[in-house]
Amino acid sequence: MTFYYPAKIWLAFGETFEGNQKIVDWLIHNGYPEVAALSHAMRGSDEAFSWLMANGFPHLAALDSAVTSEDPKAYQWLRANKHLFLIVFADACKAQPAAIGWFRKHKLDAFLMIAGKIKKFCDSQTFDYHKKQF
DSSP: OOOSSOHHHHHHHHHHTTTOHHHHHHHHHTTOHHHHHHHHHHTTOHHHHHHHHHTTOHHHHHHHIIIIIOOHHHHHHHHHTTOHHHHHHHHHHTTOHHHHHHHHHTTOHHHHHHHHHHHHHHHTSOOOTTSOOO
């Protein structure tokens, strides 16, 4: 199973939801602009979502839609394109017990910490029906 990025990049991604702009800037300037764009997309940026789609990262755009909009089309796309890890991660970001259990079973607790930060952030936001769907 692919985790897409090294652990330190996932941890940096999680920190972006704590409002750490220095980490966002570091991601942008150190070869991970798509991870910074994913963070911005999850925080409601249509521009970041469009950037992900236009620059070869539809799987990250789908992750955004799965987490923030619970868009069934995003889940279908992730499944059809075999991004199964991202499906489990999206479910963990919504505190789904099966996903949490999967991460615990595989001793990937750091992902649960990141998912918890994303859930906390998402729970503090108001719904925007204008957000682009996948």
